[in-house]
Amino acid sequence: MAIKAFLEQRQGHIVQSGIPQCSRPTIPGVMSQRACTYYGARWVLAPVRNSTHIVHAPADCAYYGQNVRKKNYLILSTDMNEKDVIFGAHEKLERCIEEAAKIFPERSLIFVYSTCISSQIGEDIKWVVERVKEKVQKPVIPVEVPGFGGFSQSDGHHIAQKAIISYLSEYCKKESTQPFSVNIIGEYNVAGETRVIKKLLEKIGIEVICSYTGDCDADLMQKSTSAALNLLVCKSSGLLLAQFMRERYSIPFVDVSFYGLSNTVNSLKKISKFFGIEHKVEMVISEEYEKIRDKLEKYKKKIFGKKAIILLGGSRIGFMAGAFKEAGLEICVCGSQFGCNIDYEAARVELPSALFIDDFNCAEMEEILLRIKPDVFIGGTREWYLAHKFGVPFLVLPQETKPYACFEGFLNMCEDLFKEIHAPVWRLI
Amino acid sequence: MATKLSSPLISKANRHVTINPPKMCQPIGAMYATLGIDKAVPLVQGSQGCCTYVRYQFNRHFKEPVNIAVTSFHEDAAVFGGRRNLIEGIRNLVFRYAPKVIGVVTTCSSETIGDDIEAFIKEAYKKVREELGDEVAQSVFVVPIHTPSYAGTHVKGYDTATVSYIKYFAKSKEPNQKLYIIPGMINPGDIEEVKHLLSLMGVEYSVLFDISKTLNSPLMPPKPLYPEGGTPWQELEDCANGKAILALCPHAGGTGASYLESEFGVKSILGPFPVGVENTDKFIENVASIYEIEIPEEVKVERGLLLDAMADTCQYTMMRRAAVFGDPDIVIAVTKFLCELGMDVKVVETATPSPTFADEIKKIFDEYNIEGEILVDSDLYEFEYLAKEAGVEVILGNSKAVEVAKSVKCPVVRIGFPVYDRVGYFRYGITGYKGSIWLLDLIVNTILDYSYPHDKLHQ
Numbered sequence: 001m002a003i004k005a006f007l008e009q010r011q012g013h014i015v016q017s018g019i020p021q022c023s024r025p026t027i028p029g030v031m032s033q034r035a036c037t038y039y040g041a042r043w044v045l046a047p048v049r050n051s052t053h054i055v056h057a058p059a060d061c062a063y064y065g066q067n068v069r070k071k072n073y074l075i076l077s078t079d080m081n082e083k084d085v086i087f088g089a090h091e092k093l094e095r096c097i098e099e100a101a102k103i104f105p106e107r108s109l110i111f112v113y114s115t116c117i118s119s120q121i122g123e124d125i126k127w128v129v130e131r132v133k134e135k136v137q138k139p140v141i142p143v144e145v146p147g148f149g150g151f152s153q154s155d156g157h158h159i160a161q162k163a164i165i166s167y168l169s170e171y172c173k174k175e176s177t178q179p180f181s182v183n184i185i186g187e188y189n190v191a192g193e194t195r196v197i198k199k200l201l202e203k204i205g206i207e208v209i210c211s212y213t214g215d216c217d218a219d220l221m222q223k224s225t226s227a228a229l230n231l232l233v234c235k236s237s238g239l240l241l242a243q244f245m246r247e248r249y250s251i252p253f254v255d256v257s258f259y260g261l262s263n264t265v266n267s268l269k270k271i272s273k274f275f276g277i278e279h280k281v282e283m284v285i286s287e288e289y290e291k292i293r294d295k296l297e298k299y300k301k302k303i304f305g306k307k308a309i310i311l312l313g314g315s316r317i318g319f320m321a322g323a324f325k326e327a328g329l330e331i332c333v334c335g336s337q338f339g340c341n342i343d344y345e346a347a348r349v350e351l352p353s354a355l356f357i358d359d360f361n362c363a364e365m366e367e368i369l370l371r372i373k374p375d376v377f378i379g380g381t382r383e384w385y386l387a388h389k390f391g392v393p394f395l396v397l398p399q400e401t402k403p404y405a406c407f408e409g410f411l412n413m414c415e416d417l418f419k420e421i422h423a424p425v426w427r428l429i
Numbered sequence: 430m431a432t433k434l435s436s437p438l439i440s441k442a443n444r445h446v447t448i449n450p451p452k453m454c455q456p457i458g459a460m461y462a463t464l465g466i467d468k469a470v471p472l473v474q475g476s477q478g479c480c481t482y483v484r485y486q487f488n489r490h491f492k493e494p495v496n497i498a499v500t501s502f503h504e505d506a507a508v509f510g511g512r513r514n515l516i517e518g519i520r521n522l523v524f525r526y527a528p529k530v531i532g533v534v535t536t537c538s539s540e541t542i543g544d545d546i547e548a549f550i551k552e553a554y555k556k557v558r559e560e561l562g563d564e565v566a567q568s569v570f571v572v573p574i575h576t577p578s579y580a581g582t583h584v585k586g587y588d589t590a591t592v593s594y595i596k597y598f599a600k601s602k603e604p605n606q607k608l609y610i611i612p613g614m615i616n617p618g619d620i621e622e623v624k625h626l627l628s629l630m631g632v633e634y635s636v637l638f639d640i641s642k643t644l645n646s647p648l649m650p651p652k653p654l655y656p657e658g659g660t661p662w663q664e665l666e667d668c669a670n671g672k673a674i675l676a677l678c679p680h681a682g683g684t685g686a687s688y689l690e691s692e693f694g695v696k697s698i699l700g701p702f703p704v705g706v707e708n709t710d711k712f713i714e715n716v717a718s719i720y721e722i723e724i725p726e727e728v729k730v731e732r733g734l735l736l737d738a739m740a741d742t743c744q745y746t747m748m749r750r751a752a753v754f755g756d757p758d759i760v761i762a763v764t765k766f767l768c769e770l771g772m773d774v775k776v777v778e779t780a781t782p783s784p785t786f787a788d789e790i791k792k793i794f795d796e797y798n799i800e801g802e803i804l805v806d807s808d809l810y811e812f813e814y815l816a817k818e819a820g821v822e823v824i825l826g827n828s829k830a831v832e833v834a835k836s837v838k839c840p841v842v843r844i845g846f847p848v849y850d851r852v853g854y855f856r857y858g859i860t861g862y863k864g865s866i867w868l869l870d871l872i873v874n875t876i877l878d879y880s881y882p883h884d885k886l887h888q
Binding site (some may be wrong): 026030031033035054060061079092095102121149151382383384385 | 542
């Protein structure tokens with residue numbers, strides 16, 4: 001099915017086979033769905049518990065960045081005004097960090113972000129942070145993320161990981177390895193998924209120490225140096241950190257995915273092989289599957305063969321495509337806002353004949369919805385209501401309702417797909 | 430005030446750092462106004478985050494798709510300027526979307542690097558003429574709106590946009606008898622209520638920047654490229670010849686209205702935002718005096734219905750401690766209404782700097798003999814502390830109030846923008862007599878639900 005791009009430069013990004021062009025600058029004015037570097041950094045760093053986040057920018061960057069994955073976090077700002085922009089605001093930032101340490105003494109970490117305007121006027125937050133660290137007697141971590149600093153939010157993911165890496169390098173010494181323990185990297189506790197994954201791993205005798213950053217604070221980050229293995233879920237926002245922990249703390253990592261039954265089973269087998277406990281896994285797998293089997297068959301029957309479009313973030317197309325296929329959906333279009341080669345290659349393995357679209361924009365989405373007329377569209381909040389206007393059911397990720405990870409999560413996902421596709425409203429149009 | 434606080438750093442006046450700011454940036458205000466114009470697309474001259482974050486706020490509040498484009502600053506633009514981005518952006522937008530109006534909304538980055546937006550727009554027109562033809566170039570209006578976010582809040586952004594659009598379009602022609610309304614950053618439901626009252630009064634009106642249909646459109650495939658019902662650009666042109674212009678929110682639209690008066694002699698009226706008895710009375714009287722008409726019976730009946738509802742519920746509202754935060758005009762109007770209900774307003778806050786806010790609130794407090802805290806250009810940390818200290822029983826604000834209310838241990842009545850943790854608030858207005866009844870019912874039912882969760886009604 002040929003979707004003709006309305007701009008010539010876009011043609012290489014829409015392909016029926018192979019990998020599309022990706023990681024390119026955004027074309028101005030096309031109504032791209034990409035976000036900025038600061039957005040990516042907040043995506044990774046906001047859930048770190050017991051920490052203070054100060055945004056060196058006008059108050060609105062803090063306002064918007066306060067809400068990440070539909071959860072509100074405490075956020076501070078230096079609220080730069082015109083005078084600060086003209087004369088500089090180093091002193092103000094220093095005062096703000098000192099006050100933050102005084103007002104929230106129980107929070108053990110301080111992250112300081114610089115955004116578009118503070119970067120443009122040359123605010124050196126690294127220098128300010130060095131000056132103020134001694135005064136406040138706690139770790140202060142600079143995160144330099146001007147919004148224009150990259151092509152999309154994935155650059156923000158990298159800078160955020162580098163911030164965590166710099167914290168670990170400076171403050172976290174290697175502890176002796178705890179047997180049968182892991183960290184999870186690139187997992188964000190969407191709708192309580194961390195608890196579900198922890199419970200499942202406990203069943204095969206594996207303890208999860210720290211989840212970056214779904215279940216993470218200064219103490220857990222220190223303890224995480226004692227893990228025997230790292231589980232890497234999201235490459236885009238976790239690969240750098242996993243590689244660092246391998247170099248620095250000699251903790252190896254494996255790629256895992258807890259979305260979809262075969263992904264979960266393969267991941268459990270991988271983990272158990274590493275620890276030499278393969279014998280435990282078979283029983284746990286059959287036990288968990290029995291719990292969900294009846295309801296799962298019921299839902300899968302109702303959604304089998306439905307045509308789906310998945311337009312997601314970056315690495316999600318890799319580690320979730322299998323799950324949707326397993327649910328019985330026929331995925332005809334797959335795309336991402338900021339995916340890189342690795343992500344598309346992983347997705348192509350699962351979806352050999354789907355149309356791939358990189359850095360999709362509103363106009364192309366409308367074309368696709370009109371021509372392909374899918375039975376369900378799986379994407380993010382900004383696409384949600386657009387799909388509805390075309391009379392197409394929509395499943396939003398990250399979800400607000402229930403966890404989608406592991407066995408019980410797969411049942412939840414199939415149930416939500418069933419609810420969306422079979423809502424009576426679509427018949428009444 | 431310092432004596433009440435357990436630590437001086439609680440008051441915003443004593444510290445540098447802002448904690449949980451409840452204010453947004455200028456660009457979002459300008460985009461709010463642009464989305465009310467028929468076939469208009471805001472084009473953000475800045476980073477992608479400036480567009481994406483704003484779209485999230487709109488998507489979650491209105492549950493509608495919004496078309497906002499961005500010229501995608503990357504590092505080269507931040508260093509060398511955004512000329513190429515803007516020219517290409519305008520050309521691509523015109524090519525695919527054929528808008529009638531493009532509002533170029535500047536951001537921190539573009540204002541700081543000194544982009545000459547007006548010159549770039551001229552070059553963009555040249556490019557469009559060369560590549561797409563004269564007819565296409567003549568059919569689109571590109572309006573520059575200067576809104577750096579370090580120089581004001583979203584309220585100022587909306588205000589700046591109104592004056593930019595009116596300056597660009599307004600043209601002197603034959604006089605007409607219309608009343609022009611600049612709504613401000615209010616909900617579609619609010620605008621519909623105002624239209625309802627004006628229809629009852631038999632007045633010919635035109636709402637500028639009208640989002641009542643563009644941000645509340647039906648599910649009726651095939652989806653049109655642009656939502657129907659926005660203000661046509663011809664109305665923006667013709668407003669120079671109107672009978673009067675009324676800015677419902679003086680802080681958000683007052684400058685546009687005053688400009689129209691000073692340039693074209695159209696009588697301008699600034700506020701009040703018509704929530705509650707006296708504010709709506711003033712609104713009706715203003716309209717009646719402009720057109721020299723009697724107030725119709727149906728309007729008086731609606732007023733009577735509001736008074737009836739107030740009388741029936743005064744046992745629940747009298748002396749209840751309340752706290753409000755939000756945009757200045759909405760907060761002033763709602764505070765007055767709460768006082769009319771007999772509530773004891775303990776803390777009132779707006780994060781938008783305003784020279785008149787504190788005086789207006791003080792006037793209301795004096796009239797109703799109330800002693801409350803007035804916070805201007807403050808944050809939610811101070812608001813939360815003072816609300817807790819005062820033992821507030823209900824908080825009125827947008828969805829940022831929810832975290833505050835958890836700490837204060839009281840319910841939330843959601844007003845303002847954005848409300849993203851509940852559905853449908855944008856559909857209903859709090860303006861006019863009928864809207865005030867709805868707000869009153871919401872406040873009382875919320876208090877009852879919270880106080881009597883197991884439905885054991887006191888007698």
